[in-house]
Amino acid sequence: MGDRTVLRAEGLEVRYGKVIAAADIDLEVRRGEIVTLLGPNGAGKTSILRAIIGLVPPAHGRVIFHDGDQIYETQGKPVHALARLGIAAVPAQNVVLPRMTVGENLEMGGRFLVTDRAAMHSRIEELMEKFPVLRERRNSYAHVLSGGEQRQLAIARALVSRPRMLLLDEPSIGLAPLTLREVFGMLKRIRDEEGIDILMVEQNVVKALEIADRAYVMRVGAMDFSGPSAEVAASHRLRDAYLDS
């Protein structure tokens, strides 16, 4: 483990009853990185992300989160406790609060995590600059936004509390190619400008490898291989993981 480690999972296992969704998973996110977790349908990547987030208690293994000098073991902790540690999560589907406006959605991003309300409001204005479409639609109800706008809203909402890291479950789901490019470009800017480390589960291998620094590839409930994105993209094992599944 290097000094730059922000999040590390060791020997993580997720079960649903007697079914093992994923076992013996090790992965690491380092400071300043975008890391992607890839794999075909049913590989267990979302289960691993849900275990890291706290939505599913892992059967075995540890999740360790480094926040400066502080080290926390977070496996089994509830999601809200992780959010308070600075680990923000964005689910794959139903990402917005549909019966609230864009402005209210953003406010809820900090309402329970930020104590200084003035700072929270100035942060929301700052995010509106980064996500101009949200400023335009500030008073629209979230359920009327397009898929891409909803995704941007969910990401912006997660950023209101200035989290230490961002965990995303399939941010490309349902996005048209142009919107996808916009959202992924935004993720890169978030990492570069705000120093927020990102771990994302993704099905869109090509786009994910374009923005990620490193990638982990899973196959049927186990980790297959990992490495820098360029190496993973060039590896025949990546193609095998998808074609053999």
Next chain:
Amino acid sequence: MHLPLPYILEQLAIGISTGALYAVVALGFNLIFGILNVLNLAYGATMMVGAYGLLLAFYIGIGDFWLAAALGVLFAVLTGLLVERVAVRPLRGNWWNIKVATIGFAMFLENFVTRLTDGRQQAFPRPFEIKYYSIMGLFEIANIQVLLLLFALGLMVSMLLFLRYTKLGNAIRVTAQSPEIAQCLGIDVKRVTIATFAVSGILAGFGGILNAATFSSVYPFVGQALGLKAIVILIVAGLGNTRGCLVVGVILGILESLAVGMGGSTYRDLVAYGGMVAILILKPHGLFGEVGRIGRVV
């Protein structure tokens, strides 16, 4: 049939105040539904406990109506918390079992109170003597109806402000829309659920007390009729819709009152529930409902 205008106005005024009470009752019901996506069928019995809590306070010597009412509301809150602990939390995720368990809890409470009171209808105190006021010389209205209306409106406005501006109210709204997002935003959903049962208990307690004070009597199964009205209001309004509850509650009260005024008490439920069915035929998801939500409940 010719009815004088003052008579119609009087019925309308009674309907609005009774409807406001129904709206308050439905609002409490709706809060739980919003959080859990399941109907808490012990809600009617919780209202009944609120009313009997007030009677108990009188029995032990608390002579002040409002102090006794506070104790009644406290009983209703404790009952709401007990329902959550006993009939909801252990069954989380199994919505059919929650419905059965909450019905069972309601039956237990109703029969427990029946044993304590021999099942007799009890006289219920009022905060003041009944007086009638003339409204611009057109019609008369009783002070208890005015109190009912003002109190119900006060509770409704307080509840809307609570949901809109307080941290707990915001947490309830977020959790009602998505428990998963709520957790990601730092909300402890389990604690919010417990708090929602407490808030809902406050509304149930006041609802039960105001209803009993209006009719000047209470009996152990009074919650069944009120609970049924609340369910009807919820479904006709569109499940989970706060604004809809307020509107439909008042509509039901007015329909009931006009039906009684024009045809007699036997027409009350016939016209009121007939009207509600007609609304559902025209708008199957309710007046303000979301398509798809009803399928998850019934």
